[in-house]
Amino acid sequence: MNCTKCKTRAVIDLPRHNAAFCKGCFNVYVHDQVSRAIKSEKMFGKDDRILVAVSGGKDSLALWDILLKMGYKADALYVNLGIGGYSEVSHAKVVKFSETVAAPHSAVLHVHTVEQEAGAGIRELAMLIHRPTCSTCGTIKRYQFNRVALEHKYDVMATGHNLDDEAARLLGNVLRWQEEYLDKQSPSLPASLDGFAKKVKPLFRLSERELAAYSVLNRIDYIVEECPMAKGARTLLYKEVLNRLETESPGTKQAFYCGFLDKQRKPEVSPTTMAEKDQAMLHPCSVCQQPTTAEVCSYCKMMARAKTHSV
């Protein structure tokens, strides 16, 4: 398989774009998708100070890498959750990336250690308050991220949420009709009031597979191992289902999430009932008199064609 752009040997194929890319053209594609996301959602400008939430995983480290290479002023925050060996490895990966890739861009890494402030790691805290670990983790990370952004006067906070994350979250919210959460699914959430920093998701146009490929191709040393606390999480099930659909019908995830965003952007028109719509569009078929939008209805056309062929 050859690169769609330069015709050299491709290293990744992207069925949803009906394209394949070599390393160089794939990097251009990734940066272009991030650039389009930043501009279309008015996320930030070149003078803004950005705080990236990094976990040691592929998405957040790729985001930090991309923003720095695109010339943005991006520092990062790592929250050490105290999940035994997993946190030790992820912390080490973040520090290594910070020292080797970010430091030459004069970028700074902030670190918050849950155990130092709370006296226990995330697993113990969740047990103490009888809440699921992932929910406790989310609350702590959102709180610390916002705190550091405000204390250090960052203009915007950026997270590594990708197309798969957003499509899976949307599927979960739609399956249970949790409409109150749909407004919060925008890739750019403004600082709605004092005490809330602006939040953006510049990777929402890129799939999880594309970000893993970007990390491998650019030698970003990320933690491949799944968080031990996420085992059995419902999000993983939604992602699995969406990936099966994507494999059968490329572009499904993008159509699902980006279609939702398009609908959110359109101003609400006055509701029309189905009866009103039908009355405006339908009239009697000139052959059988049953309602149709055309001169002759589909049934009469089909029967006429069948009779022509049988003669």
Added chain:
Amino acid sequence: MQVQLSHPPRTIEIKGPKKAKDLFKELNLVVEAHLIIRGDELVTEDEMLYDQDQIEIRPVISGGT
């Protein structure tokens, strides 16, 4: 060829030559959720893999909540 898998980490032996997409089918894995790495290079689905190749099939899905 030696194929390294994750969750749980293990190495299995698969007979080559074989196209990458056929390896996915044989292992019943979804392409959209994985990358195939030969040595330290990514390969596309139509790439032929041989007995002497060191292959890693890396899952790309992550996340909780």
